[in-house]
Amino acid sequence: MLPFCFEWAWDIGHAIFFGGFWYAISILGAGMTYVILKSAYDTMNDSGESHH
């Protein structure tokens, strides 16, 4: 799963599988981090104008 695991190999199989896996995890993590930080910022500077 990670390069320091004993069974890790720098081959095409690991690159495709874990590349895709970490790519998806990174997008989800970055997206959630962004919305949480933005929401905290919006809450602190609340103008009461956000509607959806």
Added chain:
Amino acid sequence: MDSALIPEGAKRCSMPKFYFGIAIVGGVVLWGVIAMLLIWWKGLNQTNMNDYYGFALWIWADLAVIAVGGGAFFTGLLKYIFKVDELKNIINFAVIIGVICYSSALLILAIDIGQPLRGWFIFWHANVHSMLTEVAFCLSCYFAVLVIEFIPNVLENRQANKVPFFHHLAHNMHGVMAVFAATGAFLSFFHQGSLGGVAGVMFGRPFAVREGLLIWPWTFFLFTWSAAAFGPCFTLLVTKITEIITGKKLVSDKTVHLLAKISGWMITTYIIAKIIDTIYWANVTVPSLGFELSHFYTNNSFYGYWILIAEILVCGVLPGLILIMKSTRENPTLRLVALILGVIGVCLNRWVMVLQIMAVPVMSFDTWALYIPSWQEVATTVLPVAYGIIFIALAYRYLPVFPQENELNYPVEPAAEAE
């Protein structure tokens, strides 16, 4: 008693009546949980799986809920990426159904692996040559996507939304939902496909094996296509059932007709591809492996040509035609028939691709191996259905799932509107 939690303007049954209903369904959940604990405690000897059936009822249920749960990714793709704005009226419910289906799939897998405490091995010690590893990765990540898509709906609960941070979080999550929906579509394409790919690459099983494109057998594409085609059917069917139980109109006809039309075209194009695939397999692949088509449908007490006709014609061609023609699509009874047939069709396809594969004799000295699940397998397969009913009931009661509910059921009087 819980009126402060019920969406503004919506009417719900009394709390005792609601929880009485939940308790009845809870009894079924309890039955499933007892079977689940029994399997975890005593092991897989509680099942009727054997050397023929390493994949059995659970894997069929797994593939079936993932297929019908495909409505979530496909509706999300249409709404957020292709900007089909009309689908905003049903997207929340599609996501809820997706959450239920995918959490059920993960629960079933946790029971099926026999050693759930070692479930994390599939990530930590991944076999990067296995399509099932890809399925595990994509399934887990896509479940995370569905939870993320569901969070704003939870935060829009009347009381939760009063908390400023939650209010902003729901608003901001809507703002970036296209990114999550695109990630979900990417993940779904691969795990739906890989579930089909698992069957298609089994060269030792002539009933399943298919040729294909590069490393992907045709079943890879057919599984993704069928999930996108029949998933919306399941979303519309569950919406209809919810409307019948609640006695309310929850989604406008315009939205239902649009999603049914899209589903109809997806089913029709899928079933054409499936027919071509079946004809090629029967006339080229099967003879090249030394078999005849009749080998897979005769000399046993259950699997006959009926299953092929039922899957492709009755539950494929027929619902596709009903849903693409305006006159039949807009007829509520015929549409309901098409939705039911469509859902049965995709479940039948997964049954064939999981269980008939195992039943067909492969060696010359072999015979058909039919299988009847144990009560523990049945109970743990029914468990997600009961859990899903409770999940939908709670979500419907406390969350603003259907944005059109008030407008469709409690229209504002012109006089009141003028005030």
